[in-house]
Amino acid sequence: QQQVKQSPQSLIVQKGGISIINCAYENTAFDYFPWYQQFPGKGPALLIAIRPDVSEKKEGRFTISFNKSAKQFSLHIMDSQPGDSATYFCAASPSSDYKLSFGAGTTVTVRA
Amino acid sequence: KAGVTQTPRYLIKTRGQQVTLSCSPISGHRSVSWYQQTPGQGLQFLFEYFSETQRNKGNFPGRFSGRQFSNSRSEMNVSTLELGDSALYLCASSPSGGLGKTQYFGPGTRLLVL
Numbered sequence: 001q002q003q004v005k006q007s008p009q010s011l012i013v014q015k016g017g018i019s020i021i022n023c024a025y026e027n028t029a030f031d032y033f034p035w036y037q038q039f040p041g042k043g044p045a046l047l048i049a050i051r052p053d054v055s056e057k058k059e060g061r062f063t064i065s066f067n068k069s070a071k072q073f074s075l076h077i078m079d080s081q082p083g084d085s086a087t088y089f090c091a092a093s094p095s096s097d098y099k100l101s102f103g104a105g106t107t108v109t110v111r112a
Numbered sequence: 113k114a115g116v117t118q119t120p121r122y123l124i125k126t127r128g129q130q131v132t133l134s135c136s137p138i139s140g141h142r143s144v145s146w147y148q149q150t151p152g153q154g155l156q157f158l159f160e161y162f163s164e165t166q167r168n169k170g171n172f173p174g175r176f177s178g179r180q181f182s183n184s185r186s187e188m189n190v191s192t193l194e195l196g197d198s199a200l201y202l203c204a205s206s207p208s209g210g211l212g213k214t215q216y217f218g219p220g221t222r223l224l225v226l
Contacts, residue, residue, distance in 0.1 A: 002154075032213050034214070034215075036217075041219075042219055042220075043116075043202050043204075043217035043218050043219045043220050044155070044202070044217045045217065046214060046215070046216065046217075049214065089154075089155065091155075093213060097160070097167065097168045098143055098145055098160050098167070098168065098206055098213055098215065099145075099157045099160065099168050099170070100145075100147075100155075100157060100204075100215060101157070102154055102155035102156075103154075104154050105154060105155075
């Protein structure tokens with residue numbers, strides 16, 4: 001079963017808009033939460049990652065928000081650009097190992 | 113540094129055959145993980161190797177196996193291929209140690225089983 005639930009499955013945003021992708025998990029042993037970006041024909045590339053001891057992390061136009069009590073985290077893409085059109089995956093892994101559990105992915109389309 | 117490399121990039125096999133995929137991690141990385149990506153099941157963890165030892169294994173049948181060499185290069189093998197094994201197989205490497213656990217993915221090997 002999917003240990004990390006991701007929504008929405010797809011979204012369309014206008015250039016300059018904000019894309020928001022949400023993820024939820026149940027396993028309280030998870031302590032590392034990365035987001036990956038994947039373009040067609042390529043492997044996933046790490047975008048940004050967060051640990052439960054911080055509630056928000058920002059890198060450029062990408063921000064992760066983390067709510068430990070709700071066991072939810074989200075990715076915000078500010079000022080979305082056509083080059084951001086890709087599939088985004090949230091993931092989580094426990095402190096004990098390197099096994100990443102991935103969400104199902106969100107296909108983001110940015111319209112010019 | 114060069115990224116994770118995987119060979120071959122594309123492969124076509126028939127049912128019942130076996131296949132071996134290769135992964136070269138980023139220089140200095142000692143942990144190598146393998147994932148299967150399909151449209152239906154998404155990204156699923158196969159196994160992880162560190163210093164030539166399998167440390168973790170996902171929920172895949174025994175037909176899926178792997179190994180790691182002393183130079184950290186890794187191979188995965190799938191025996192008695194089934195149509196459902198058609199997928200993108202991704203390799204990821206991580207620096208040694210627990211801090212960060214950042215995994216860097218290669219471009220993948222696209223396997224088609226006919």
